[in-house]
Amino acid sequence: MTRKSKTILFISLLITVAVVFFIGEIASHNTSGKKEVVRVGYFPNMTHAPALVGMSRGVFQKELGEKVKIEAKIFNAGPSEIEALFADAIDIGYIGPAPAINGYLKSKGEVLKIISGAVSGGASLVVQPELFDAFQQEGVKAFIGKKIASPQQGNTQDVSLRRYLQENNLFGKAEVVPIANADQLTMFSLKQIDGAWAPEPWASRLIVEAGGKRLIDERDLWPDKKFCTTNIIVSRKFLEKHSDLVRKWLKANVEVINWLNENKEEAQRIVNAEIEKLTTKKIPEEVLKEAWERLNFTTDPLQNSVFDFARAASELGFLGETEPDLSGIYDLTILNEITSK
Template identity: 25%
Template sequence: MTKKLAFFLLVIITGLMISCSPQNSSTDGSTEDVIRIGYQKNGPLIILKTLGTLEERLESEGYKVEWNEFQAGPALVEALNADSIDFGRTGNTPPIFAQAANAPFLTVAAGKSKFEGSGILVAEGSSILSLEDLKGKKVSFSKGSSSHYLIVKALESVGLTYSDITPVYLSPGDARIAFEQGQTDAMVVWDPFTSSTQINMGAKLLIDGEGYTTDRDFFIANKEFAKENHEIIDIVLEEIEKSSDWANNNHGELVKMLAPIIDIDEASIEMAVKRRVYGVDSINDEIIKEQQEIADTFYRLDIIPKKINVKEVMDD
């Protein structure tokens, strides 16, 4: 009797656990799987989210899309590491920090280069007319970001070193305030912060990223999820490509979509979208080489604690 009672209780408990499972029930009583996607407002996934086409595509596969917003790439990568999301988009440097911290992820695709919107800004009428003039100046940028890499490569191109400037580590928003108040001499940043500073402050773009950085987007996935859901990852990338094609061919509608989301004026958004191409590239040797150079530079500067081989986490 005791064994029968124990078994009966086990059946009841198991039934309760199943009924309380986090799976999502569809209208026909079946269950749906979920793909949890991390995005940032200033990135290609916000376009896909707003258009809503991925949800339509995955519904037939029995998948539901759960969107999770992040303010910055490092936080998104940490969520991937903590198994809080399955897929996301970030810039070119957070994956390098994640790999150096042994995070379980794969880079499954890359975005197109957007070097034109990344650069070094100086104030209108500034005495800084060339890269050489940055010597001894206060230059702001986000530490460990694509802008950090850009300023290092730009300085080295004219024989200067990192120690020749006074670095001021600030997020784009705080950097803009310091720049406007004259607390810094130059600001290294990316669009639409670059375009907004140019249009609303009359700042001059000393150099853009051409020849220094490609400043690509990267699409990353939790390693286990990527292994078990190749087909779903492929569908997501296909829909990103389709939404990118729409964005490239509908600048007017894109500007009106993004301006209120990012909370930046339409003129600045228009400048930003006109000097970039949205899209998806497969991982290739050139992209691997670009990332390896960033990783090697950050290791040389003691920004990451160990030397890494980026190819180990790039799915080609």
């Protein structure tokens, strides 16, 4: 081989190496520049305050890091959030026990896990002043012939109301009417219903805006005044594939819960601002303060209250004829590791 040929070959090799290196750098840059995505579902209401505050203050984003993008998915009802989880449209969700249980049973335990608690409390039976006074005189008999509303048949408050009536031998003697929360307020103001078992802030709105009286704070019906209102659920597929991201999310959620409990006034301001941003409507200040006192923020999943709720729902015919098997609904491994440190 001549010197000229060797020179040409050497230059060709250099060019080849340079091209390969350049392509590799481009591929590497594109790969490293691609962000992981965490899609989280929650509601624009007070019982999802940890999600609202964590997103607003950037706590979740800070913990997940700049290479992870958070996509917020806003829902107004539990069933639609569960359907989104089934459709692989969200990875993590804040949700009440009723839809979480229904989703778990519907998927035969294949789709979701409860991985943490978020909120406890925040539901009350509010009644007309006349019924409140009659209850003081007659006790539970005052409910006979009365019309009491719940937000939706089979939802968390509906089951609580029906169980209360059943335990007091009033089942069938008082009428339970499923009415959306906003419509409850209107009908209560017009005295078209005698009471409502409602979540916050609607329970407090019935009091502040419609002159109702709080007859039962549901916390008083539970051991230690604690019952699960909001869980955190995760797609099983996402948990198995991205346990590191789930861990970071739960770590951030613990931080948010602690902050909520230590900064009540600032937390209320942020929650109301987020609700206004998402719904265009603010909660009146008096209602906000009244409702806030009924909520407890905790990472405790309060499993016994969820199992108890499931038994009650089953007895009322909402979950089939036999008590459902929820033995695999929880995976608290990561939460326990975080909170034990």
